[in-house]
Amino acid sequence: ITVISKLERRTVAYHESGHAVAGWFLEHAEPLLKVTIVPRGTAALGFAQYVPSENLLMTKEQFFDRTCMTLGGRAAEEVLIGKISTGAQNDLEKVTKMTYEQVAVYGFSEKVGLLSFPQRYDGFGMDKPYSGQTASMIDTEVRELVAKAYNTTTELIRKHKDKVAQVAELLLEKEVLHQDDLVRVLGERPFKTAEPTNYDRFKQGFMDSEDSKSAEVDPSSSVGEAVPT
Amino acid sequence: ITVISKLERRTVAYHESGHAVAGWFLEHAEPLLKVTIVPRGTAALGFAQYVPSENLLMTKEQFFDRTCMTLGGRAAEEVLIGKISTGAQNDLEKVTKMTYEQVAVYGFSEKVGLLSFPQRYDGFGMDKPYSGQTASMIDTEVRELVAKAYNTTTELIRKHKDKVAQVAELLLEKEVLHQDDLVRVLGERPFKTAEPTNYDRFKQGFMDSEDSKSAEVDPSSSVGEAVPT
Amino acid sequence: ITVISKLERRTVAYHESGHAVAGWFLEHAEPLLKVTIVPRGTAALGFAQYVPSENLLMTKEQFFDRTCMTLGGRAAEEVLIGKISTGAQNDLEKVTKMTYEQVAVYGFSEKVGLLSFPQRYDGFGMDKPYSGQTASMIDTEVRELVAKAYNTTTELIRKHKDKVAQVAELLLEKEVLHQDDLVRVLGERPFKTAEPTNYDRFKQGFMDSEDSKSAEVDPSSSVGEAVPT
Amino acid sequence: ITVISKLERRTVAYHESGHAVAGWFLEHAEPLLKVTIVPRGTAALGFAQYVPSENLLMTKEQFFDRTCMTLGGRAAEEVLIGKISTGAQNDLEKVTKMTYEQVAVYGFSEKVGLLSFPQRYDGFGMDKPYSGQTASMIDTEVRELVAKAYNTTTELIRKHKDKVAQVAELLLEKEVLHQDDLVRVLGERPFKTAEPTNYDRFKQGFMDSEDSKSAEVDPSSSVGEAVPT
């Protein structure tokens, strides 16, 4: 059986702390439910669980903050450990997918324009429906958008460097942290939503019986729900 | 069950109002039947229903105005809410398809010329029948045509900003608006057709028994009939 | 049932008149049998029927004039109605096909040279047998050849503008015109063939029993026989 | 039944005469057996039959002269009739194939070099085994080689213009010409082979019983045997 090394456990803790802290200070990111370094299933070394998004509409700002939150793990590795690892692969895959959707499906890129090519993601073996020049333009837009999000994220992580370390060390100690643990370290989340959100409803149930509620978060259902390492 | 949030409901109302108002002031757009923020089926958050086009021929001008009307939702989001969302995806997909048809099938682009490549849309796994250079030229023409239509649309929405807001607020209140509701807010539609149109015949039946007539509008049949969000 | 509008009927009449008048004044075009605005089958709004070509050989000049005749409908829309419509789609498809054949199969383009790639049109899913550079050269030659033919056609239509209008108005009145109707409006066709042609033989039969003879013209058999709208 | 027109018959005669005269004055072309304007099968309007090549090796010079001979029909159309027709399509297809073989299979192009990509012609749906740049280099070499051969051919045809006309007129009169008919018009073929060739053996049999021998020439077996129009 594979045993996780001390160094790897530390890397996972900082990585997950990066997700948690980034999400905490990003207005349009989903609120965090719990963060843990206990592996879930075979793939993930740790994960941070968020209130599942029930949005029917996603704004450009929400996409951007979700991207930053997802890149928070890698940013924490780079800023606090000084080394990057393969641990962010799954995060990068999600970021790649969601950024292509913004640029080529939702019309969020001014250069590419108000065009939508969703068929691209269903068909297989299919020729791209656009020219090589457009494909190249889409790639460049995606690359720049991700680079911009990563800059924002590393700045955020650098600014809250001590907090990231504190959360990571607490994670190494307790293995699982809930929202109130984070409140103790990070203070109250600086954003309020005007109307009672799904989150509030969710949190209500969460307070009563954590495990059963938690089961409602289907980890396989969609991009925005959980950010495993 | 997913509950639509207040903010999303407001976004949908402004989006649908954008379609309705844009269509109202575009000479060659189909006349509106009703507009609603009551979701239809699983995909649409709201929709605006138009008199189904019975044109056997479509002119370049009709294509342009239909494109603007379809982009009206996104333009209203941008101009009045100041944020763009994923809600326009279906609109953009329609605009993409109809603009490629104008450029690569109907010979409406001077640069691409009087060539028609309709096979493109039937075959699958097929190599494009033209060169990469032509593919790139087609893409550029499509992009410029859509950009031009969106500029026209945002100007129109900006000019009628107050009307869009009024219609949206009325929608939030009444959920469904019919043509006479719009007449009260927007005044009579400023265009007349010379001869009795299909619309007139349609409206006649519509006055008598709205629901039964409405069933004649097959929502799946073609591009121009309805513009769901 | 779809009813054709007055405006559409007028567009069809001018479109068909464009085919007929263009063919009349082009030396190498096939002689016209009849022109009508009565729809044939589901696709066509009207059509002009020509003596089926029994040529075993086609010259470059015959291809050019046939291309112009096929573009005559669109040219008439543009010159006399001032609007272009989707009604020319089928014409453009034919023009596209026959011009690619001239350039890439029959060696009529000096730039592309005496090369013939007929396999292109049989196989499917096939890679083009030539490079992207050659594909681009072929496309450019096709585009320029079609543009040249359209220029010739619009000049011709402009020159005979009044005749096109007269034939169109007569079509709106009588719905079907035969060659002798055209002779009355346009005068005798200004070209003679040296030897008794298939046309003469055809016309002979045509005079005796129009309908039965007409049945010999198989509308589905080949490019040059009929030009439906 | 399709009847060949007088003009077409004349075009065919000049086309076939072009093949025959070109081959006559090209040292490395196969000697002519007969030339006819009686159609063979469904595709050919006429054809020139050559002694089947029994070469196991083909030199670059033989390829070049065979290319010129194959282009002789089109050259005669252009030089003597002043019009080019679709009648050369089959010739161009052969020229295209044999020139690609020289450049991409037999290593006869200095630029492309001593590389051989024969798999190209077997596989289907296959990606080219070389880059787009190489594909473009191959195309350019092919195009230049064919252009050079056509220049040589039109010069040859221009030089022997009167002979081409004489042979063509004789063809229109007699429909089939044998080698001795050509000798009467063109004089003895100006090239001798050093050793008794297959041709000599062939001719021997040919003298005895033309038709039966002629049956030994399998028209479908290979590129160089016959040049139907």
Next chain:
Amino acid sequence: ITVISKLERRTVAYHESGHAVAGWFLEHAEPLLKVTIVPRGTAALGFAQYVPSENLLMTKEQFFDRTCMTLGGRAAEEVLIGKISTGAQNDLEKVTKMTYEQVAVYGFSEKVGLLSFPQRYDGFGMDKPYSGQTASMIDTEVRELVAKAYNTTTELIRKHKDKVAQVAELLLEKEVLHQDDLVRVLGERPFKTAEPTNYDRFKQGFMDSEDSKSAEVDPSSSVGEAVPT
């Protein structure tokens, strides 16, 4: 039966010695278990066996050192024998694969950015999910990263040239070398890991019963375990 020549045996010994010595002096490479010039199976002429990596995370530094260790065989051929052979093919294939993963899957290249395209390696017949421009950027990054690793490796081999020769000669004499043999020639490995590693545990078992333990190293399981020639 194929008999290995003396020269080939010598090449194999230097190749394997190159792997062993490179790995010895690279901090982040896996520690060596044994190195041998006795062929294993049909493909390998010799191999160096390493402690199987049980890392759940791989850092960029670990990838780099593993790349250098894998290139150590080719570097030893070039530096000490002065000739390169086909013996490194399998090494190069591994290096190619692992470097593409760093650049296109793990986001280790700054130019390509934090994008991940893992689907590329599963699907077959699939179009690349990115543009030709991005494909070219990925290739360039891979090429530069491999070139950098090879420079580092040849420098290292040059620096330890005498040691490589000594290990190679010892290999020719004894055919199999274990870690303590290397310690005698190369001295203690200059790197320590802070905590007891899997290697220590592994070595423990290895000391007791080498052959049975050795069987636990599944030679087919993954990239980093063994480097056969």
Next chain:
Amino acid sequence: ITVISKLERRTVAYHESGHAVAGWFLEHAEPLLKVTIVPRGTAALGFAQYVPSENLLMTKEQFFDRTCMTLGGRAAEEVLIGKISTGAQNDLEKVTKMTYEQVAVYGFSEKVGLLSFPQRYDGFGMDKPYSGQTASMIDTEVRELVAKAYNTTTELIRKHKDKVAQVAELLLEKEVLHQDDLVRVLGERPFKTAEPTNYDRFKQGFMDSEDSKSAEVDPSSSVGEAVPT
């Protein structure tokens, strides 16, 4: 039945002599067993048979000399006959394959680098695993490497022009030449191998019973064994 002409027989003799003489004076080429102008099977007009390579490793130098030896036939045609023919096609195909392997599989090109893409030759219908830019770089490297080998070869053939003619004339006389025939014309091969080689062992058997030994050379097994024309 196809009878080989005197001229073709002569070409074949010079072609085979080119292989034999080139191999004789290239240090790293395999030693010759016999050379003949008696056709083997249906494809080959003649062939030169070499000691089958039992090398487990091939060096860059061995690849180069084998390439030159394989190009020796074409070089002899060009230098001594002054004409090139299709007779080298099979040689060029082998050269193409082995040079692509050096550049894209064995990492012998500095520009392309230490990358290996062997999957290219197994899969079918597969997209190349690298970009168009890399494909173009590989093609250019292959082209330059082959051009360099051909230059070396023609220089070698020019230098030994008289010997090539002598061997060819002897071949025309005797049809089959063995190694000792070549020794009489060319002198002893100027290279010795240090240790008893497979060749020596082979030659031993060859002296005893040529035909039976010769049967051990499986003509279909691999690239380097025999060079049929």
